[in-house]
Amino acid sequence: MQDHRWPASTWTVPLAFALLYALWPALGLPRFFYAPQTREVFWHRPEDVVLMGWYGRLTMAAVAAAVVGGAVARLIDRRPAPWQRLGPWIAAGGVLFALIAAAVSEITRWIL
Amino acid sequence: MTWEWTIARPMLLLHAVTGFAALAISIHVLYFVWLGGRNSGAARRARARWYAAITWPAYVAAMVTGALVYPAYKVGVREAWLDANRPELTGFFEIKEHWGAIGLLLAWGLWRYLCRSAPGEIASADRTFWRGQSILTLLLVICAAVNVVIGLWVVMVRSV
Numbered sequence: 001m002q003d004h005r006w007p008a009s010t011w012t013v014p015l016a017f018a019l020l021y022a023l024w025p026a027l028g029l030p031r032f033f034y035a036p037q038t039r040e041v042f043w044h045r046p047e048d049v050v051l052m053g054w055y056g057r058l059t060m061a062a063v064a065a066a067v068v069g070g071a072v073a074r075l076i077d078r079r080p081a082p083w084q085r086l087g088p089w090i091a092a093g094g095v096l097f098a099l100i101a102a103a104v105s106e107i108t109r110w111i112l
Numbered sequence: 113m114t115w116e117w118t119i120a121r122p123m124l125l126l127h128a129v130t131g132f133a134a135l136a137i138s139i140h141v142l143y144f145v146w147l148g149g150r151n152s153g154a155a156r157r158a159r160a161r162w163y164a165a166i167t168w169p170a171y172v173a174a175m176v177t178g179a180l181v182y183p184a185y186k187v188g189v190r191e192a193w194l195d196a197n198r199p200e201l202t203g204f205f206e207i208k209e210h211w212g213a214i215g216l217l218l219a220w221g222l223w224r225y226l227c228r229s230a231p232g233e234i235a236s237a238d239r240t241f242w243r244g245q246s247i248l249t250l251l252l253v254i255c256a257a258v259n260v261v262i263g264l265w266v267v268m269v270r271s272v
Binding site: 087088089091092095098099102103105106107109110111 | 199200202203204207218221225244248251
């Protein structure tokens with residue numbers, strides 16, 4: 001059976017990237033790769049709804065980490081990752097987060 | 113009468129048929145993914161892959177027919193009546209749209225995943241993998257079911 005150990009870089013690099021990306025504005029550092037205008041394209045919100053700021057930022061951080069962090073992690077460590085085993089859980093978590101974020105967004109806009 | 117209104121009702125009927133088909137097929141995927149976790153489930157896992165291969169085309173068909181209904185709905189139903197009288201239904205409709213888009217990506221991804229991940233070798237030996245795959249498929253069924261229920265609800269209140 002295939003070795004299912006998880007190479008450390010495949011979760012440490014994306015996690016570090018996500019935390020840095022999400023916290024970058026709060027750290028008082030120059031907003032080098034933080035793109036609020038891009039967030040607005042995907043997460044349009046009315047002016048009076050301040051709740052969505054962190055949703056958008058964390059969502060973008062997670063997506064960016066999955067893409068960029070994952071690519072960097074694969075460059076660092078090419079051992080076979082156990083995506084066959086934990087892949088469905090990671091995908092289900094991402095889908096569930098997207099479903100809840102979309103529902104909360106529309107509930108705050110139209111239903112409440 | 114413009115073309116949007118001419119085709120709206122036939123397209124709405126097709127939209128309903130393809131939406132129900134997507135829900136029914138995705139329930140079949142869930143059933144066979146769940147049964148495929150057993151030691152003797154190789155044939156069922158193959159059935160799950162086969163049903164997954166036709167789930168996403170059904171989703172695409174539902175989305176295309178829905179897009180053809182949308183101009184008439186946007187002008188004649190939503191802006192003309194729904195936003196002013198039943199804003200919560202507009203909200204539920206928007207949730208349906210988001211979940212439909214997520215469900216389409218999920219349906220395509222799940223098919224590719226079932227094709228490439230050799231679940232036959234792993235699923236029977238690893239319950240973590242099998243449970244995760246079942247939950248992922250359950251989310252697909254929930255997306256399709258929410259789309260069908262909210263779509264029927266909106267149509268019952270106000271239609272094109």
